[in-house]
Amino acid sequence: MQIERVIRIDAPGIGAKIKEARERDPRSVEELAKAANMTRANWYRIEREENDVLPEPTLRKIEEVLGVDLGVRFDD
Numbered sequence: 001m002q003i004e005r006v007i008r009i010d011a012p013g014i015g016a017k018i019k020e021a022r023e024r025d026p027r028s029v030e031e032l033a034k035a036a037n038m039t040r041a042n043w044y045r046i047e048r049e050e051n052d053v054l055p056e057p058t059l060r061k062i063e064e065v066l067g068v069d070l071g072v073r074f075d076d
Contacts, residue, residue: 008053011072015049021066022047035065 022032022043033043038058045051046062056072063070 007074009072009074011054014054014059014070014072015047017070018062018066019047021068021070025066032065036061 022029025032027035029040029043033040036043036058038061046054046058056074059070059072
């Protein structure tokens with residue numbers, strides 16, 4: 001049997017923060033997206049906050065690729 005716990009938090013403006021960090025990076029969106037194992041189109045959807053949910057592993061991969069900490073924290 002598996003037990004699952006899902007925790008969601010609001011992170012207003014996270015797309016803009018990702019975009020700002022990307023614009024400071026000399027690599028193209030194509031290169032960044034590839035390094036994060038996603039498509040360029042998905043990267044842009046994340047920046048525009050068009051997705052309903054951004055999974056934490058995806059956020060952490062974006063942070064890793066960009067070399068930034070976007071400040072998203074969970075209580076535990």
